Amino acid sequence: MSGYLLPIIILFILLLCIFKRLPAYDIFTKGANDAITLCIKVLPNLIVIFMMIELLNVSGVLTFFIKNTNWLWKFLKIPSEIAELIILKPFSGSGSLAIISNIYKEFGTDSYIGNCASIIMGASDTLFYMIAVYFSTTKIKNTGAIIPISLISCFIGNIVACMICYLI
Amino acid sequence: MNKIWLVICTICIGVLTIINPTSVLPSLFNATHKAIELSFTLLASYAIWLGLFEIIKQTKIPAIMAKMLSPIITFIYGKDTITQETLNYLSLSMSSNMLGIGGASTAMSIKTIESMANNNSKVNFAITMFVVINATSLQLLPTTVMTLLASMGDNNPGRIIVPSLIASTVSTIIGIVLVKIFVKKDKNL
Numbered sequence A: 001m002s003g004y005l006l007p008i009i010i011l012f013i014l015l016l017c018i019f020k021r022l023p024a025y026d027i028f029t030k031g032a033n034d035a036i037t038l039c040i041k042v043l044p045n046l047i048v049i050f051m052m053i054e055l056l057n058v059s060g061v062l063t064f065f066i067k068n069t070n071w072l073w074k075f076l077k078i079p080s081e082i083a084e085l086i087i088l089k090p091f092s093g094s095g096s097l098a099i100i101s102n103i104y105k106e107f108g109t110d111s112y113i114g115n116c117a118s119i120i121m122g123a124s125d126t127l128f129y130m131i132a133v134y135f136s137t138t139k140i141k142n143t144g145a146i147i148p149i150s151l152i153s154c155f156i157g158n159i160v161a162c163m164i165c166y167l168i
Numbered sequence B: 001m002n003k004i005w006l007v008i009c010t011i012c013i014g015v016l017t018i019i020n021p022t023s024v025l026p027s028l029f030n031a032t033h034k035a036i037e038l039s040f041t042l043l044a045s046y047a048i049w050l051g052l053f054e055i056i057k058q059t060k061i062p063a064i065m066a067k068m069l070s071p072i073i074t075f076i077y078g079k080d081t082i083t084q085e086t087l088n089y090l091s092l093s094m095s096s097n098m099l100g101i102g103g104a105s106t107a108m109s110i111k112t113i114e115s116m117a118n119n120n121s122k123v124n125f126a127i128t129m130f131v132v133i134n135a136t137s138l139q140l141l142p143t144t145v146m147t148l149l150a151s152m153g154d155n156n157p158g159r160i161i162v163p164s165l166i167a168s169t170v171s172t173i174i175g176i177v178l179v180k181i182f183v184k185k186d187k188n189l
Helices: A002-020 A024-059 A061-068 A070-075 A080-088 A093-107 A112-123 A127-137 A146-167 B002-019 B021-057 B061-077 B084-099 B102-117 B125-135 B143-151 B157-182
Strands: none
Touching: A002 B021, A024 A061, A024 A127, A024 B002, A024 B021, A024 B102, A061 A070, A061 A080, A061 B002, A070 A080, A080 A093, A080 A112, A080 A146, A093 A112, A093 B143, A112 A146, A112 B143, A112 B157, A127 A146, A127 B102, A127 B125, A146 B125, A146 B157, B002 B021, B021 B061, B021 B102, B061 B084, B061 B125, B084 B102, B084 B125, B102 B125, B125 B157, B143 B157
Protein backbone atom coordinates (compact mmCIF):
# COMPACT_ATOMS: atom_id res chain seq x y z
CA MET A 1 0.00 0.00 0.00
CA SER A 2 2.55 2.54 1.17
CA GLY A 3 4.66 1.65 -1.86
CA TYR A 4 2.18 3.53 -4.06
CA LEU A 5 2.19 6.67 -1.95
CA LEU A 6 5.40 8.32 -3.17
CA PRO A 7 4.99 7.64 -6.89
CA ILE A 8 1.43 8.98 -6.67
CA ILE A 9 2.55 12.18 -4.94
CA ILE A 10 5.30 12.75 -7.50
CA LEU A 11 3.00 11.92 -10.40
CA PHE A 12 0.42 14.33 -9.01
CA ILE A 13 2.99 17.14 -8.86
CA LEU A 14 4.06 16.50 -12.45
CA LEU A 15 0.44 16.38 -13.64
CA LEU A 16 -0.10 19.73 -11.95
CA CYS A 17 2.79 21.07 -14.04
CA ILE A 18 1.17 19.94 -17.25
CA PHE A 19 -2.16 21.32 -16.15
CA LYS A 20 -0.71 24.69 -15.16
CA ARG A 21 1.75 24.83 -18.10
CA LEU A 22 4.75 25.33 -15.82
CA PRO A 23 8.34 25.11 -17.16
CA ALA A 24 8.94 21.99 -15.05
CA TYR A 25 12.50 21.34 -16.23
CA ASP A 26 13.69 24.86 -15.35
CA ILE A 27 11.98 24.88 -11.97
CA PHE A 28 13.30 21.46 -11.03
CA THR A 29 16.83 22.49 -12.00
CA LYS A 30 16.57 25.54 -9.77
CA GLY A 31 15.55 23.32 -6.85
CA ALA A 32 18.40 20.89 -7.51
CA ASN A 33 20.75 23.87 -7.55
CA ASP A 34 19.46 24.90 -4.14
CA ALA A 35 20.24 21.38 -2.95
CA ILE A 36 23.92 21.84 -3.83
CA THR A 37 24.20 25.06 -1.82
CA LEU A 38 22.40 23.41 1.06
CA CYS A 39 24.69 20.39 0.96
CA ILE A 40 27.83 22.51 1.02
CA LYS A 41 26.51 24.33 4.08
CA VAL A 42 25.58 21.07 5.81
CA LEU A 43 28.82 19.16 5.14
CA PRO A 44 31.16 20.94 7.64
CA ASN A 45 28.58 20.43 10.39
CA LEU A 46 28.26 16.76 9.49
CA ILE A 47 32.02 16.26 9.59
CA VAL A 48 32.36 17.78 13.04
CA ILE A 49 29.39 15.94 14.54
CA PHE A 50 30.53 12.63 13.03
CA MET A 51 33.95 13.08 14.62
CA MET A 52 32.28 13.31 18.02
CA ILE A 53 30.15 10.21 17.41
CA GLU A 54 33.10 8.18 16.12
CA LEU A 55 35.24 9.20 19.09
CA LEU A 56 32.45 8.26 21.49
CA ASN A 57 32.25 4.80 19.97
CA VAL A 58 35.95 4.09 19.51
CA SER A 59 37.05 5.32 22.93
CA GLY A 60 34.53 3.16 24.76
CA VAL A 61 33.41 6.16 26.81
CA LEU A 62 29.81 5.39 25.91
CA THR A 63 29.93 1.77 27.14
CA PHE A 64 31.78 2.91 30.26
CA PHE A 65 29.05 5.45 30.93
CA ILE A 66 26.29 2.86 30.54
CA LYS A 67 28.02 0.36 32.85
CA ASN A 68 28.46 2.98 35.54
CA THR A 69 24.88 4.14 35.44
CA ASN A 70 23.63 0.59 35.92
CA TRP A 71 21.73 1.45 39.12
CA LEU A 72 19.61 3.96 37.24
CA TRP A 73 18.62 1.46 34.53
CA LYS A 74 17.93 -1.24 37.14
CA PHE A 75 15.75 1.23 39.03
CA LEU A 76 13.76 2.07 35.89
CA LYS A 77 13.59 -1.64 34.96
CA ILE A 78 15.35 -0.97 31.67
CA PRO A 79 17.63 -3.78 30.41
CA SER A 80 21.23 -2.63 29.78
CA GLU A 81 21.00 -3.47 26.05
CA ILE A 82 18.09 -1.03 25.83
CA ALA A 83 20.00 1.56 27.87
CA GLU A 84 22.72 1.47 25.24
CA LEU A 85 20.14 2.10 22.54
CA ILE A 86 18.50 4.94 24.48
CA ILE A 87 21.81 6.72 24.96
CA LEU A 88 23.15 6.18 21.46
CA LYS A 89 19.93 7.08 19.66
CA PRO A 90 20.28 10.90 19.94
CA PHE A 91 23.81 10.68 18.52
CA SER A 92 23.72 8.22 15.69
CA GLY A 93 21.05 6.66 13.51
CA SER A 94 23.31 4.05 11.92
CA GLY A 95 24.83 3.19 15.29
CA SER A 96 21.46 2.56 16.87
CA LEU A 97 20.37 0.51 13.84
CA ALA A 98 23.41 -1.71 14.43
CA ILE A 99 22.49 -2.13 18.11
CA ILE A 100 18.88 -2.93 17.29
CA SER A 101 19.84 -5.61 14.74
CA ASN A 102 22.04 -7.22 17.39
CA ILE A 103 19.18 -7.14 19.88
CA TYR A 104 16.88 -8.81 17.34
CA LYS A 105 19.47 -11.49 16.62
CA GLU A 106 20.21 -12.19 20.26
CA PHE A 107 16.76 -12.00 21.84
CA GLY A 108 14.40 -12.40 18.88
CA THR A 109 12.13 -9.76 17.38
CA ASP A 110 9.13 -10.77 19.48
CA SER A 111 10.82 -10.77 22.89
CA TYR A 112 10.31 -8.13 25.58
CA ILE A 113 13.67 -6.55 24.82
CA GLY A 114 13.05 -6.77 21.08
CA ASN A 115 9.70 -5.03 21.38
CA CYS A 116 11.13 -2.33 23.63
CA ALA A 117 13.90 -1.68 21.15
CA SER A 118 11.48 -1.43 18.20
CA ILE A 119 9.25 1.07 19.95
CA ILE A 120 12.10 3.22 21.24
CA MET A 121 13.57 3.28 17.76
CA GLY A 122 10.26 4.41 16.29
CA ALA A 123 9.59 7.00 18.98
CA SER A 124 12.71 9.17 19.05
CA ASP A 125 15.08 10.86 16.64
CA THR A 126 18.79 11.47 16.17
CA LEU A 127 18.87 14.82 17.97
CA PHE A 128 22.51 15.89 17.62
CA TYR A 129 22.68 15.02 13.96
CA MET A 130 19.39 16.84 13.43
CA ILE A 131 20.61 20.00 15.14
CA ALA A 132 23.83 19.99 13.13
CA VAL A 133 21.87 19.77 9.90
CA TYR A 134 18.96 22.07 10.81
CA PHE A 135 21.04 25.01 11.95
CA SER A 136 23.65 24.79 9.21
CA THR A 137 21.98 27.47 7.09
CA THR A 138 21.35 29.90 9.96
CA LYS A 139 23.64 32.13 12.00
CA ILE A 140 22.46 30.52 15.23
CA LYS A 141 25.29 29.27 17.43
CA ASN A 142 23.62 28.78 20.79
CA THR A 143 20.71 26.38 20.65
CA GLY A 144 19.31 27.45 24.03
CA ALA A 145 16.87 25.10 25.70
CA ILE A 146 16.47 22.79 22.70
CA ILE A 147 18.93 20.05 23.70
CA PRO A 148 17.89 19.60 27.37
CA ILE A 149 14.16 19.74 26.61
CA SER A 150 14.41 17.28 23.71
CA LEU A 151 16.56 14.85 25.67
CA ILE A 152 14.25 14.89 28.70
CA SER A 153 11.10 14.41 26.61
CA CYS A 154 12.65 11.61 24.54
CA PHE A 155 13.88 9.92 27.69
CA ILE A 156 10.44 9.98 29.28
CA GLY A 157 8.97 8.72 25.99
CA ASN A 158 11.46 5.84 26.06
CA ILE A 159 10.51 4.90 29.61
CA VAL A 160 6.86 4.95 28.55
CA ALA A 161 7.82 2.65 25.66
CA CYS A 162 9.39 0.17 28.05
CA MET A 163 6.38 0.36 30.35
CA ILE A 164 4.02 -0.39 27.46
CA CYS A 165 6.05 -3.48 26.62
CA TYR A 166 6.07 -4.47 30.27
CA LEU A 167 2.27 -4.41 30.29
CA ILE A 168 1.66 -6.36 27.08
CA MET B 1 26.31 22.57 21.16
CA ASN B 2 29.79 24.10 21.47
CA LYS B 3 30.17 23.03 25.08
CA ILE B 4 28.79 19.54 24.55
CA TRP B 5 31.01 18.92 21.56
CA LEU B 6 34.15 20.19 23.27
CA VAL B 7 33.57 18.26 26.49
CA ILE B 8 32.73 14.97 24.78
CA CYS B 9 35.63 15.18 22.32
CA THR B 10 38.15 16.15 25.00
CA ILE B 11 37.13 13.24 27.24
CA CYS B 12 37.18 10.76 24.37
CA ILE B 13 40.53 11.84 22.98
CA GLY B 14 41.91 11.92 26.50
CA VAL B 15 40.84 8.33 27.08
CA LEU B 16 42.11 7.23 23.67
CA THR B 17 45.51 8.85 24.21
CA ILE B 18 45.95 6.63 27.25
CA ILE B 19 44.51 3.33 26.00
CA ASN B 20 44.99 3.42 22.24
CA PRO B 21 46.85 6.47 20.89
CA THR B 22 47.26 5.15 17.35
CA SER B 23 43.50 5.01 16.81
CA VAL B 24 42.84 8.74 17.23
CA LEU B 25 43.72 9.99 13.77
CA PRO B 26 42.29 7.00 11.85
CA SER B 27 38.95 7.37 13.61
CA LEU B 28 38.83 11.09 12.84
CA PHE B 29 39.53 10.32 9.17
CA ASN B 30 36.95 7.56 9.25
CA ALA B 31 34.34 9.98 10.62
CA THR B 32 35.11 12.63 8.01
CA HIS B 33 34.90 10.03 5.30
CA LYS B 34 31.49 8.88 6.55
CA ALA B 35 30.26 12.48 6.70
CA ILE B 36 31.30 13.13 3.10
CA GLU B 37 29.68 9.90 1.94
CA LEU B 38 26.48 10.82 3.75
CA SER B 39 26.47 14.31 2.28
CA PHE B 40 26.42 12.80 -1.21
CA THR B 41 23.45 10.66 -0.28
CA LEU B 42 21.80 13.74 1.19
CA LEU B 43 22.57 15.76 -1.95
CA ALA B 44 20.75 13.18 -4.02
CA SER B 45 17.68 13.23 -1.80
CA TYR B 46 17.68 17.04 -1.38
CA ALA B 47 18.00 17.52 -5.13
CA ILE B 48 14.90 15.43 -5.74
CA TRP B 49 12.80 16.95 -2.96
CA LEU B 50 13.85 20.55 -3.38
CA GLY B 51 13.31 20.19 -7.12
CA LEU B 52 9.79 18.88 -6.58
CA PHE B 53 9.27 21.51 -3.92
CA GLU B 54 10.11 24.34 -6.32
CA ILE B 55 7.28 23.06 -8.48
CA ILE B 56 4.90 22.75 -5.52
CA LYS B 57 5.75 26.33 -4.59
CA GLN B 58 4.36 27.52 -7.93
CA THR B 59 1.01 25.95 -7.10
CA LYS B 60 -1.52 26.56 -4.37
CA ILE B 61 -0.66 23.35 -2.49
CA PRO B 62 1.42 25.04 0.27
CA ALA B 63 -1.37 27.53 0.95
CA ILE B 64 -3.99 24.76 1.09
CA MET B 65 -1.79 22.65 3.39
CA ALA B 66 -1.14 25.67 5.58
CA LYS B 67 -4.83 26.38 5.84
CA MET B 68 -5.59 22.78 6.81
CA LEU B 69 -2.87 22.60 9.42
CA SER B 70 -3.10 26.14 10.75
CA PRO B 71 -5.49 25.33 13.65
CA ILE B 72 -2.98 22.80 15.02
CA ILE B 73 -0.05 25.09 14.30
CA THR B 74 -1.68 28.08 15.99
CA PHE B 75 -2.55 25.89 18.96
CA ILE B 76 1.05 24.71 19.37
CA TYR B 77 2.98 27.82 18.39
CA GLY B 78 0.52 30.44 19.58
CA LYS B 79 -0.73 33.37 17.56
CA ASP B 80 1.58 35.75 15.69
CA THR B 81 4.78 33.82 16.23
CA ILE B 82 5.24 32.74 12.62
CA THR B 83 4.90 34.41 9.23
CA GLN B 84 2.92 33.15 6.25
CA GLU B 85 6.10 32.02 4.46
CA THR B 86 7.18 30.03 7.51
CA LEU B 87 3.70 28.58 7.79
CA ASN B 88 3.93 27.23 4.23
CA TYR B 89 7.28 25.54 4.83
CA LEU B 90 6.18 24.33 8.23
CA SER B 91 3.04 22.63 6.97
CA LEU B 92 4.92 20.91 4.14
CA SER B 93 7.55 19.72 6.59
CA MET B 94 4.88 18.45 8.99
CA SER B 95 2.97 16.58 6.32
CA SER B 96 6.07 14.90 4.87
CA ASN B 97 7.15 14.01 8.39
CA MET B 98 3.84 12.33 9.15
CA LEU B 99 3.94 10.39 5.90
CA GLY B 100 7.41 9.17 6.80
CA ILE B 101 9.18 10.75 3.81
CA GLY B 102 12.40 11.44 5.70
CA GLY B 103 14.33 13.11 2.88
CA ALA B 104 11.56 15.54 2.06
CA SER B 105 10.92 16.43 5.66
CA THR B 106 14.60 17.17 6.39
CA ALA B 107 14.84 19.44 3.36
CA MET B 108 11.62 21.24 4.33
CA SER B 109 12.68 21.48 7.97
CA ILE B 110 15.92 23.23 7.03
CA LYS B 111 13.89 25.71 4.98
CA THR B 112 11.44 26.18 7.88
CA ILE B 113 14.21 26.97 10.36
CA GLU B 114 15.91 29.29 7.88
CA SER B 115 12.68 31.20 7.53
CA MET B 116 11.94 31.16 11.28
CA ALA B 117 15.42 32.45 12.13
CA ASN B 118 14.96 35.28 9.62
CA ASN B 119 18.69 36.09 9.64
CA ASN B 120 18.81 36.46 13.41
CA SER B 121 21.55 34.79 15.37
CA LYS B 122 19.39 33.94 18.37
CA VAL B 123 17.11 30.98 18.93
CA ASN B 124 13.48 32.00 19.35
CA PHE B 125 10.37 30.30 20.68
CA ALA B 126 9.18 29.01 17.32
CA ILE B 127 12.53 27.39 16.46
CA THR B 128 12.81 25.75 19.87
CA MET B 129 9.29 24.39 19.57
CA PHE B 130 9.90 23.17 16.03
CA VAL B 131 13.15 21.31 16.77
CA VAL B 132 11.77 19.77 19.98
CA ILE B 133 8.70 18.49 18.13
CA ASN B 134 10.86 17.02 15.40
CA ALA B 135 13.32 15.50 17.85
CA THR B 136 10.56 13.74 19.74
CA SER B 137 9.42 12.36 16.40
CA LEU B 138 5.80 12.47 15.32
CA GLN B 139 5.80 9.77 12.70
CA LEU B 140 2.61 7.88 11.96
CA LEU B 141 4.40 4.86 10.53
CA PRO B 142 7.80 3.81 11.91
CA THR B 143 8.85 2.57 8.47
CA THR B 144 12.55 1.95 9.16
CA VAL B 145 11.91 -0.32 12.13
CA MET B 146 9.07 -2.13 10.40
CA THR B 147 11.26 -2.83 7.37
CA LEU B 148 14.02 -4.09 9.64
CA LEU B 149 11.60 -6.29 11.58
CA ALA B 150 10.23 -7.77 8.37
CA SER B 151 13.73 -8.44 7.05
CA MET B 152 14.54 -10.33 10.26
CA GLY B 153 11.66 -12.69 9.56
CA ASP B 154 9.14 -11.17 11.95
CA ASN B 155 5.66 -11.99 10.71
CA ASN B 156 3.77 -9.14 12.36
CA PRO B 157 5.79 -5.89 12.27
CA GLY B 158 2.52 -3.90 12.36
CA ARG B 159 2.05 -4.60 16.08
CA ILE B 160 4.57 -1.89 16.98
CA ILE B 161 2.64 0.92 15.27
CA VAL B 162 0.25 1.73 18.12
CA PRO B 163 2.78 1.46 20.98
CA SER B 164 5.26 3.60 19.00
CA LEU B 165 2.57 6.15 18.38
CA ILE B 166 1.68 6.27 22.09
CA ALA B 167 5.31 6.59 23.18
CA SER B 168 6.13 9.28 20.64
CA THR B 169 2.93 11.19 21.40
CA VAL B 170 3.81 11.19 25.09
CA SER B 171 7.32 12.47 24.42
CA THR B 172 6.07 15.12 21.98
CA ILE B 173 3.42 16.38 24.42
CA ILE B 174 5.98 16.57 27.23
CA GLY B 175 8.32 18.44 24.87
CA ILE B 176 5.61 20.94 23.89
CA VAL B 177 4.64 21.53 27.52
CA LEU B 178 8.27 22.01 28.59
CA VAL B 179 8.89 24.51 25.79
CA LYS B 180 5.72 26.41 26.71
CA ILE B 181 6.81 26.59 30.35
CA PHE B 182 10.50 27.35 29.97
CA VAL B 183 10.90 29.30 26.75
CA LYS B 184 9.70 32.87 26.47
CA LYS B 185 7.43 33.63 23.58
CA ASP B 186 8.60 36.44 21.35
CA LYS B 187 6.99 38.11 18.43
CA ASN B 188 9.20 37.99 15.40
CA LEU B 189 6.86 39.03 12.67
